[in-house]
Amino acid sequence: MDIGFSPDEARFREECREWLNANVPSEKRPINAAEAIEFDKAWQRQLFDAGWAGINWPREYGGRGLSIVQQVIWLEEYAKAHAPWIGANFVGINHGGPTLILNASEEQKAWHLPRILKGESIWCQGFSEPGAGSDLAGIRTHGRIEGDELIVNGSKIWTSFAHVADWQELVLRTEEGSRRHAGLSWVICDMHTPGISVRPIRKMSGQTEFAEVFYDDVRIPLANVVGGLGNGWKVAMSTLSFERGTGFIADQVKQSQEIEELIATARANGTIADDRIADDLAQMRAEVAAVRAMTYRNISEVMRTGQPGPEASVIRLFTSELGQRLERMAVRLKGAAMLDFRYGDDDDVSDYLRGFAATIAGGSAQIQRDIIGERLLGLPKSR
Amino acid sequence: MDLTPNDDQIALVSATADWCRDHMAIEDARSRSDDLWQQIDAMGWTAMTGPEMELDHATEALAFAELGRFLAPVALLSSAVAARWESRQGRIALAVTEGNMLRVLDGSDASTALGVVDRRAMLFDLPAPLSARSSLDPTVTVACFDEPLSAHAIADARAALHLQLVAAAFAVGCADAARDMAAGYAVIREQFERPIGWFQAIKHMCADMAVRAAVARSQLYYAACALDSGADEAAFHVAAAKRLADQAALENSRANIQVHGGIGMTDEALPHLCLKRAHLLQFVVPAERSALLVIA
Numbered sequence: 001m002d003i004g005f006s007p008d009e010a011r012f013r014e015e016c017r018e019w020l021n022a023n024v025p026s027e028k029r030p031i032n033a034a035e036a037i038e039f040d041k042a043w044q045r046q047l048f049d050a051g052w053a054g055i056n057w058p059r060e061y062g063g064r065g066l067s068i069v070q071q072v073i074w075l076e077e078y079a080k081a082h083a084p085w086i087g088a089n090f091v092g093i094n095h096g097g098p099t100l101i102l103n104a105s106e107e108q109k110a111w112h113l114p115r116i117l118k119g120e121s122i123w124c125q126g127f128s129e130p131g132a133g134s135d136l137a138g139i140r141t142h143g144r145i146e147g148d149e150l151i152v153n154g155s156k157i158w159t160s161f162a163h164v165a166d167w168q169e170l171v172l173r174t175e176e177g178s179r180r181h182a183g184l185s186w187v188i189c190d191m192h193t194p195g196i197s198v199r200p201i202r203k204m205s206g207q208t209e210f211a212e213v214f215y216d217d218v219r220i221p222l223a224n225v226v227g228g229l230g231n232g233w234k235v236a237m238s239t240l241s242f243e244r245g246t247g248f249i250a251d252q253v254k255q256s257q258e259i260e261e262l263i264a265t266a267r268a269n270g271t272i273a274d275d276r277i278a279d280d281l282a283q284m285r286a287e288v289a290a291v292r293a294m295t296y297r298n299i300s301e302v303m304r305t306g307q308p309g310p311e312a313s314v315i316r317l318f319t320s321e322l323g324q325r326l327e328r329m330a331v332r333l334k335g336a337a338m339l340d341f342r343y344g345d346d347d348d349v350s351d352y353l354r355g356f357a358a359t360i361a362g363g364s365a366q367i368q369r370d371i372i373g374e375r376l377l378g379l380p381k382s383r
Numbered sequence: 384m385d386l387t388p389n390d391d392q393i394a395l396v397s398a399t400a401d402w403c404r405d406h407m408a409i410e411d412a413r414s415r416s417d418d419l420w421q422q423i424d425a426m427g428w429t430a431m432t433g434p435e436m437e438l439d440h441a442t443e444a445l446a447f448a449e450l451g452r453f454l455a456p457v458a459l460l461s462s463a464v465a466a467r468w469e470s471r472q473g474r475i476a477l478a479v480t481e482g483n484m485l486r487v488l489d490g491s492d493a494s495t496a497l498g499v500v501d502r503r504a505m506l507f508d509l510p511a512p513l514s515a516r517s518s519l520d521p522t523v524t525v526a527c528f529d530e531p532l533s534a535h536a537i538a539d540a541r542a543a544l545h546l547q548l549v550a551a552a553f554a555v556g557c558a559d560a561a562r563d564m565a566a567g568y569a570v571i572r573e574q575f576e577r578p579i580g581w582f583q584a585i586k587h588m589c590a591d592m593a594v595r596a597a598v599a600r601s602q603l604y605y606a607a608c609a610l611d612s613g614a615d616e617a618a619f620h621v622a623a624a625k626r627l628a629d630q631a632a633l634e635n636s637r638a639n640i641q642v643h644g645g646i647g648m649t650d651e652a653l654p655h656l657c658l659k660r661a662h663l664l665q666f667v668v669p670a671e672r673s674a675l676l677v678i679a
């Protein structure tokens with residue numbers, strides 16, 4: 001065991017820092033959806049051009065082919081430099097792309113992966129439906145095979161960035177009469193296809209970042225199926241393992257930054273004199289250190305065995321709840337100034353309101369606890 | 384950077400666990416044989432931290448977490464510290480101080496006790512014979528002193544951190560033990576015609592136990608490596624490990640009793656042994672808030 005970084009890694013960190021210091025945009029990411037998307041795309045393009053997109057993606061698809069340790073170093077420096085949130089590129093970079101790398105045909109990879117890295121195509125995730133949230137196997141959106149096409153009907157909901165996306169990871173039922181996990185397929189859906197309509201939904205924090213999506217006889221080429229017709233459940237699980245396993249590393253490393261800023265704020269405004277606040281900050285500083293230790297351990301595991309250990313679900317659950325405690329602390333330190341919040345503000349209050357998603361989206365905290373109980377501890381399956 | 388244990392460490396951990404299972408089972412914790420210490424000594428766990436052994440803290444933390452899982456004698460903690468920094472051999476009792484009161488734990492047959500006062504590790508000379516009696520933790524005896532004992536400080540300031548680290552390792556082991564007891568019982572105990580672990584109220588309690596233990600263990604490894612590398616922030620990381628390990632041990636122990644129902648609060652069943660050990664460890668170099676809030 002060793003917590004040090006090699007001279008190469010240290011040099012890499014230095015490079016990251018220098019570039020970020022010189023290039024992180026001084027203006028904030030706009031809150032308005034249309035402007036935000038332009039901002040996200042431009043920033044992603046800038047990252048790509050400078051060689052910072054897809055640090056651990058294979059070279060043949062435009063990545064740097066470096067290790068996950070370097071990816072983490074990049075994310076640590078990224079957080080320290082207050083670089084912009086990944087925004088609309090989240091799905092493509094963190095789980096759409098990785099799912100394609102693992103499951104897609106050469107043709108699909110060659111076309112889509114470089115475009116994701118360059119910020120040219122924005123992806124969204126069409127898994128959840130009005131009747132199928134935690135119970136993903138209950139989805140009803142279906143595609144009938146006609147010639148070399150699927151004719152898709154149904155609807156998806158809570159689809160983040162659907163209103164600005166070019167492509168979608170769409171999981172749907174392609175076998176008539178199939179039930180539960182069988183008969184599903186994971187397809188690449190062009191969001192500009194006729195028959196798709198999108199109804200954006202506003203969050204309680206004011207942002208319009210997700211949407212309901214309706215499919216009315218939408219034609220998708222069968223060539224867009226990833227991992228084979230009827231194998232959708234398996235491919236979807238690999239998407240979720242990227243989303244839950246490594247997709248949140250950026251959040252984890254950001255917490256190290258956030259706790260330091262909270263302590264500095266509490267010192268500056270005097271609230272640290274309150275014993276309960278001081279103690280909660282001390283507690284969270286210990287917890288944030290542990291998250292970092294767990295993240296390092298998890299990536300050590302990836303380096304050694306090629307995949308995250310079974311404890312990835314523990315990190316995911318713990319980080320999501322710790323993130324909410326940090327956000328709660330930020331508004332606690334604000335006091336009654338919290339009441340001045342209004343839609344359009346992008347601050348600690350909107351982060352706090354938006355942060356409720358951490359224990360709902362991508363597998364709720366309850367589902368994560370089921371997974372830990374069943375897979376880590378061997379308790380009987382409830383579902 | 385690599386935070387996974389290497390092959391040697393994995394081998395040591397499994398050898399330690401095997402030996403403990405055969406010779407120091409929790410089931411027998413209340414009636415341990417008089418020569419358990421001699422056996423532990425003969426196996427080398429008391430001498431393993433001696434300076435000539437050059438054992439790193441990372442490996443040590445792993446071994447102590449295993450020993451802690453079996454509620455090993457707490458004098459192992461103080462003896463390990465005395466061996467590393469003062470080349471002491473044999474049994475050194477564990478001292479816990481609060482105000483003017485000094486409590487000597489596991490003091491029989493010991494002439495010296497080791498504890499931390501004001502962030503300094505101290506060696507206390509013990510009178511003989513020691514009038515020790517049973518304590519909250521049935522595996523441990525206690526002798527109380529309200530008069531100061533003659534003492535000297537260990538010169539190296541790292542000795543105090545070392546005691547905090549190995550105590551955190553014991554607490555991590557205790558948290559693991561409680562988690563495994565609860566999960567094990569949740570699989571075999573049936574009510575309403577199914578294992579109680581089928582019910583989410585129980586399953587999620589067990590999941591939280593797994594989270595607390597995993598969080599504390601990760602921080603423990605990291606802290607041990609930080610101490611090994613002489614990093615400036617080692618004191619912070621060890622304090623963080625101790626705080627999280629103590630919480631994990633206590634909360635897991637409590638949850639374990641709840642998972643067991645009525646039998647969980649009996650003297651005969653094992654869960655209270657974890658709870659009582661967790662309370663004891665809480666008083667061994669507790670993590671101070673100031674150490675956790677120190678400016679990096």
Ligand SMILES: Cc1cc2nc3c(=O)[nH]c(=O)nc-3n(C[C@H](O)[C@H](O)[C@H](O)COP(=O)(O)OP(=O)(O)OC[C@H]3O[C@@H](n4cnc5c(N)ncnc54)[C@H](O)[C@@H]3O)c2cc1C
Nearest residue numbers: 125126127128133134158159160357360361362363364366
């Ligand atoms: C901000 C945000 C962004 C999202 N983005 C996307 C996206 O881009 N793409 C996408 O496909 N989806 C997205 N989602 C949807 C998300 O995956 C679902 O919200 C989530 O899976 C939960 O489903 P649900 O909302 O239907 O809640 P439900 O499944 O109805 O759950 C309601 C409550 O019941 C609990 N519950 C459900 N089943 C069980 C059980 N078996 N045991 C115990 N408790 C249970 C849940 O934990 C929850 O507390 C997003 C959600 C949010 C909040």
